[in-house]
Amino acid sequence: MxxxxxxxxxxxxxxxxxxxxxxxxxxxxxxxxxxxxxxxxxxxxxxxxxxxxxxxxxxxxxxxxEAVVEAAKAQLDEFVHGCTYVHPNQPAAALAERLAEVTPGDLQKTFFCNSGTEAVEGAIKLARKYTGSKEVLALEMSFHGRTLGSLALTGNKSYKADMAPTINDVAHVAPPYAYRCQMCDGGPCSCACAEDVERVIETHTADDLAAVVVEPVMGEGGIIVPPEGWLSRVKEIAHDHGALLVVDEVQAGYGRTGEMWASDHFDVVPDIMPQAKGIANGLPLGAFTASSEVADAFEAGDHLSTFGGNPVACAAALATIDELEGxxxxxxxxxxxxxxxxxxxxxxxxxxxxxxxxxxxxxxxxxxxxxxxxxxxxxxxxxxxxxxxxxxxxxxxxxxxxxxxxxxxxxxxxxxxxxxxxxxxxxxxxxxxxxxxxxxxxx
CATH class of the missing domain: 3.90.1150.10 (Aspartate Aminotransferase, domain 1)
Structure with missing residues (x-):
């Protein structure tokens, strides 16, 4: 004691x-x-x-x-929890509608969870359900979370030591790390690392690719910004192989890069977009958003979260978006x-x-x-x-x-x-x- x-x-x-x-x-x-x-x-x-x-x-x-704190306090006076996926609540409904408005392109339907890790893992489950495939490609030096599934995607051995990730169908490709690129040999960027995605798919997968998962700016990797054309080329290669592009905006989203989403800098619309961190300005909330076509691949019971979409966190998130856009x-x-x-x-x-x-x-x-x-x-x-x-x-x-x-x-x-x-x-x-x-x- x-x-x-x-x-x-x-x-x-x-x-x-x-x-x-x-x-x-x-x-x-x-x-x-x-x-x-x-x-x-x-x-x-x-x-x-x-x-x-x-x-x-x-x-x-x-x-x-102040605006975010007041929004959370007001919701606390109403009710704190009822499980968003058992009892519909207005803050979660309003936030989902708002995300449909502020996310890129035709992204429309959102699943709420509690963290970036959960958002990434949920996005992978959805990609697998929609495509019917199982394999995932991620970047070396990437970071997508520390639970066993997201850790399998993370391309950094220092996070993996002694952990034995449970997703085995993951391959990794070189990141768009211009300062330490081995492909352009010190010359102008040729986006060779994007073309290398094709080689890795052909040599390291079993032609059963569900998703390519990337960060639009690699935060834990060291603030690595891809060159122009890289993200669009990766999306094109993913689609050529029947896979979805999952753009992990957990760290780079919510205004961090001077746009609402880092992918906005590159004019690329993800197929699925995990979010967290800045979403509710410190309250625990995560989300992943997809088009109606992709999102509707989920059926009742495919995914759930007891605390995901907590009304207090969702109220804070709505106020956060207002502050960001203001x-x-x-x-x-x-x-x-x-x-x-x-x-x-x-x-x-x-x-x-x-x-x-x-x-x-x-x-x-x-x-x-x-x-x-x-x-x-x-x-x-x-x-x-x-x-x-x-x-x-x-x-x-x-x-x-x-x-x-x-x-x-x-x-x-x-x-x-x-x-x-x-x-x-x-x-x-x-x-x-x-x-x-x-x-x-x-x-």
């Missing part, structure tokens, strides 16, 4: 409780949060931090957004253009910044060791230790930033879309100072 039950909360106490009572899932915990507003969080000891990671790209409308997506586009220029300057000024890339407010810089050659002789070697040091330097000076990527060497800017120019300038200048202070082994 804990001896700290009556003691006031503090950073030290919360961290001690994590050590003793939570499973040790995350090795490098960030600052404890007592309260948050906009792009600022406060810990239990009264320290304030500028948050440019927004809980892994979740609080797109800003921490504690100026936050435009802000993401404008601030993102400014941020892109500033990060490009860092790339030009420091040889340890190998590449700056991204869309809207989903951007990053890749930190490298310029004196060492990277994997397969392509680009300078990733420098994960430098990235870790830069992240620590920033955190100690009141700025929270993401550190990740396949090689764990990418500084990830994914702030609330409500962030101001002054706050963004502080973050960029802090990053510049951190790179300068740590690049030669400093702390």
């Amino acid at each position: 804990s001896q700290q039950t009556d003691s006031p909360p503090s950073n030290e106490r919360v961290e001690a409780q994590y050590d003793e009572y939570l499973m040790p899932i995350w090795k490098n915990l960030n600052v404890p949060i007592k309260r948050a507003s906009g792009s600022t969080v406060e810990d239990f000891d009264g320290n304030e931090y500028l948050d440019v990671f927004s809980g892994i790209s979740v609080t797109n409308a800003g921490h504690n957004n 100026g936050l997506i435009e802000n993401a586009s404008e601030q993102g253009a400014w941020l892109s220029d500033r990060l490009a300057e860092l790339e030009a000024d420091y040889d340890v910044v190998g590449d700056a890339r991204g869309l809207g407010l989903m951007q990053g810089i890749e930190l490298v060791d310029p004196d060492e050659t990277g994997p397969m002789g392509v680009a300078p070697a990733p420098d994960a230790e430098l990235a870790k040091s830069v992240g620590k330097h920033l955190r100690e000076r009141g700025i929270i930033i993401g550190v990740g990527g396949f090689h764990k060497n990418v500084m990830r800017f994914q702030p609330p879309l409500s962030i101001s120019r002054d706050q963004l300038e502080r973050a960029v200048e802090g990053l510049r100072t951190a790179v300068e202070a740590t690049r030669d082994g400093g702390a």
Whole structure:
């Protein structure tokens, strides 16, 4: 029994409780949060931090957004739960209709769940039911979740260790990672990685392809943006083989890239589109949306979720979409253009910044060791230790930033879309100072 039950909360106490009572899932915990507003969080000891990671790209409308909080509170006064798939409720019905309006093309019918992982797995089940096929193609370096099914799609061994995914009919193809591409040999992008999808289907599948699953911008992979034409070509190849294109907008959707959906940048309409993270600005909700033709392949009992489409979360999601369309997506586009220029300057000024890339407010810089050659002789070697040091330097000076990527060497800017120019300038200048202070082994 804990001896700290009556003691006031503090950073030290919360961290001690994590050590003793939570499973040790995350090795490098960030600052404890007592309260948050906009792009600022406060810990239990009264320290304030500028948050440019927004809980892994979740609080797109800003921490504690008043309109979202009020919508959730109003629904709490009505009722909290009745199971959306047993008792129809108005927030779920209204949100499904709204998603039909804001999703691309003819996407119309939505299934609600609780997370991005569930959304991806549900999308795969629907693709299998609609096509009658079983195999799935995904990208190397991709991330689609940590449950056994979604983990099988994830193209990163660090997430798979000791887990034995249960979907065996999965093959992987090279990602559209221009900075470390082995196919274009340092020349102009030829979209050879898109054409390679055809080769992998022919050599690694049994001609029973149900879906090709891709992220329109690869978040956990390191903010990898595909070249023009890549996504449309992948969709064309998928359809040529009787498969559906599943575009995982879990991290890149809901205004993150300066458009409502990252796939909007490429004028591609997915066949099925999983969503989560930014959908309800922090409340647990996931979804996948498809055309009526594809969605109607599901029959009663094919899929279900006890808490999916919870009315409180759906009310928050409706308010979130209003906030995004009310100026936050435009802000993401404008601030993102400014941020892109500033990060490009860092790339030009420091040889340890190998590449700056991204869309809207989903951007990053890749930190490298310029004196060492990277994997397969392509680009300078990733420098994960430098990235870790830069992240620590920033955190100690009141700025929270993401550190990740396949090689764990990418500084990830994914702030609330409500962030101001002054706050963004502080973050960029802090990053510049951190790179300068740590690049030669400093702390």
